Amino acid sequence: MMEFGFxxxxxxxxxxxxxxxxxxxxxxxxxxxxxxxxxxxxxxATCTAGQWTGMSVRKVLLDIQRGxxxxxxxxxxxxxxxxxxxxxxxxxxxxxxxxxxxCRIYGEDEK
Amino acid sequence: xxxxIVIVGGGIAGMEAARQLLLLGYKPILVEKSDHLGGHVADxxxxxxxxxxxxxxxxxxxxxxxxxxxxxxxxxxxxxxxxMGYNVMFSNGVNxxxxxxxxxxxxxxxxxxxxxxxxxxxxxxxxxxxxxEHWFNTGDDKRITGKDIKKIGFVHxxxxxxxxxxxxxxxxxxxxxxxxQAMEMKERxxxxxxxxxxxxxxxxxxxxxxxxxxxxxxSGVHFIRGRVSEVSENLQGQxxxxxxxxxxxxxxxxxxxxxxxxxxxVCNREAVQTASMVQVPIDSDGFLKSRDNxxxxxxxxxxxxxxxxxxxxAKTIPETAAEARAVALAIHNYLVSQQ
Ligand SMILES: Cc1cc2nc3c(=O)[nH]c(=O)nc-3n(C[C@H](O)[C@H](O)[C@H](O)COP(=O)(O)OP(=O)(O)OC[C@H]3O[C@@H](n4cnc5c(N)ncnc54)[C@H](O)[C@@H]3O)c2cc1C
Ligand code: SF4
Numbered sequence: 001m002m003e004f005g006f007x008x009x010x011x012x013x014x015x016x017x018x019x020x021x022x023x024x025x026x027x028x029x030x031x032x033x034x035x036x037x038x039x040x041x042x043x044x045a046t047c048t049a050g051q052w053t054g055m056s057v058r059k060v061l062l063d064i065q066r067g068x069x070x071x072x073x074x075x076x077x078x079x080x081x082x083x084x085x086x087x088x089x090x091x092x093x094x095x096x097x098x099x100x101x102x103c104r105i106y107g108e109d110e111k
Numbered sequence: 112x113x114x115x116i117v118i119v120g121g122g123i124a125g126m127e128a129a130r131q132l133l134l135l136g137y138k139p140i141l142v143e144k145s146d147h148l149g150g151h152v153a154d155x156x157x158x159x160x161x162x163x164x165x166x167x168x169x170x171x172x173x174x175x176x177x178x179x180x181x182x183x184x185x186x187x188x189x190x191x192x193x194x195m196g197y198n199v200m201f202s203n204g205v206n207x208x209x210x211x212x213x214x215x216x217x218x219x220x221x222x223x224x225x226x227x228x229x230x231x232x233x234x235x236x237x238x239x240x241x242x243x244e245h246w247f248n249t250g251d252d253k254r255i256t257g258k259d260i261k262k263i264g265f266v267h268x269x270x271x272x273x274x275x276x277x278x279x280x281x282x283x284x285x286x287x288x289x290x291x292q293a294m295e296m297k298e299r300x301x302x303x304x305x306x307x308x309x310x311x312x313x314x315x316x317x318x319x320x321x322x323x324x325x326x327x328x329x330s331g332v333h334f335i336r337g338r339v340s341e342v343s344e345n346l347q348g349q350x351x352x353x354x355x356x357x358x359x360x361x362x363x364x365x366x367x368x369x370x371x372x373x374x375x376x377v378c379n380r381e382a383v384q385t386a387s388m389v390q391v392p393i394d395s396d397g398f399l400k401s402r403d404n405x406x407x408x409x410x411x412x413x414x415x416x417x418x419x420x421x422x423x424x425a426k427t428i429p430e431t432a433a434e435a436r437a438v439a440l441a442i443h444n445y446l447v448s449q450q
Contacts, residue, residue, distance in 0.1 A: 011360065012361055013362045013364055014356060014361050014362070014363040015363075015364060015365075016306075016356075016365035017364075017365055017366065035328050035331065036327055038327075039336070039358055062359060064357055065333070066359060
């Protein structure tokens with residue numbers, strides 16, 4: 001093939017019409033507090049693993065709300081389940097429990 | 112016989128001030144340019160934070176000020192300063208000599224068609240917060256009635272926090288109004304997905320944060336952080352909204368069946384004219400200028416001229432009513448000091 005020295009970049013626009021809410025809905029069923037997140041970032045700021053792995057409960061929840069399951073799973077792998085995020089969440093979300101529930105859902109899906 | 116007091120504007124501010132002045136033994140003269148009392152609140156349906164019916168609030172206040180001299184469909188034609196007070200001429204031909212004037216002239220709702228990129232008045236399925244309250248009250252709006260509404264969006268800050276639109280200020284009441292209306296729509300259309308597009312959620316008032324949590328937990332409203340940049344229409348007549356989802360850091364688009372614009376609170380331009388008759392200037396934000404904005408927000412530098420309510424900036428009803436009560440006392444103290 002002829003090389004012209006340029007290529008077409010894929011669009012980075014998120015099409016919110018095509019978002020699959022099914023994982024988010026399953027999570028909300030067992031962890032209704034998932035809906036409470038106001039994206040303040042306290043969890044990410046305090047996360048011990050975050051600075052090396054990119055783990056952030058806020059981002060995991062956002063990814064799931066935007067249907068990006070694989071990205072959420074990738075972030076979750078960095079979690080050490082220390083629970084510091086739970087201590088700082090101002091909305092009182094039991095983030096550690098939420099992470100475990102999420103892992104359980106992912107685990108079920110792998111079976 | 113106590114002194115005459117003229118109140119310009121029969122919204123919540125003018126009505127509550129009249130009520131208090133009656134209780135203090137005065138017989139205020141209230142002029143309202145429209146054919147009814149209540150101001151903007153007469154157009155609303157249910158009021159945050161208690162979801163009180165707006166009509167009830169207006170009715171209760173109207174009942175309590177029936178002893179005041181009320182002129183509807185009347186405006187101020189001119190005001191002459193005299194040695195001891197003012198000579199006020201109304202458009203109905205009545206002429207009054209008074210010692211105190213209260214400007215309770217309220218606000219204007221931002222004209223949403225000025226933000227052309229949002230398509231109000233251009234695309235069929237775009238409406239304002241006021242249009243939606245009207246639909247709640249009457250059930251009559253061709254954008255909703257009989258339509259299959261599956262996805263609804265609310266755009267915050269329309270004509271507010273917008274230097275180019277000439278309004279730098281935050282309108283204060285529209286974040287909570289958007290959330291209130293989002294929940295009310297979810298009740299009426301339980302299968303619909305509802306989205307709020309916001310920059311910040313400014314939920315300062317009593318119980319407002321509770322509305323936010325309830326909207327998240329019970330109504331499942333989706334909150335997308337980002338200012339809507341443009342709206343277009345597809346062949347089916349739906350609207351396509353573009354915004355950045357700033358939390359994800361990515362541009363986003365979505366197709367909606369109905370888009371509600373949170374038009375903001377801007378100064379009442381006509382009131383500026385009335386204010387100029389008594390030398391009350393305009394502040395840098397376009398609203399009537401108080402003596403200062405800490406302890407003397409209801410006073411002006413013109414002797415015997417007072418201000419209350421949204422004439423000086425965005426306010427909720429409880430804030431407006433509190434100012435109206437304060438101004439009644441200030442007017443009373445002023446009149447006593449003049450004797
Ligand atoms: C969409 C929306 C929803 C809202 N919902 C709520 C809510 O649920 N709860 C809440 O607490 N607050 C709510 N608010 C805020 C509320 O509307 C205001 O606090 C209230 O209207 C302020 O009353 P006001 O008397 O200062 O002004 P206005 O309501 O604007 O009344 C001013 C009156 O003066 C008259 N007037 C003006 N100029 C003249 C003149 N020159 N001569 C004679 N008459 C004149 C006007 O015709 C009008 O009747 C809402 C606001 C908006 C925009
Ligand atoms: S109250 Fe909210 S919607 Fe209204 S101008 Fe302020 S930030 Fe924007």
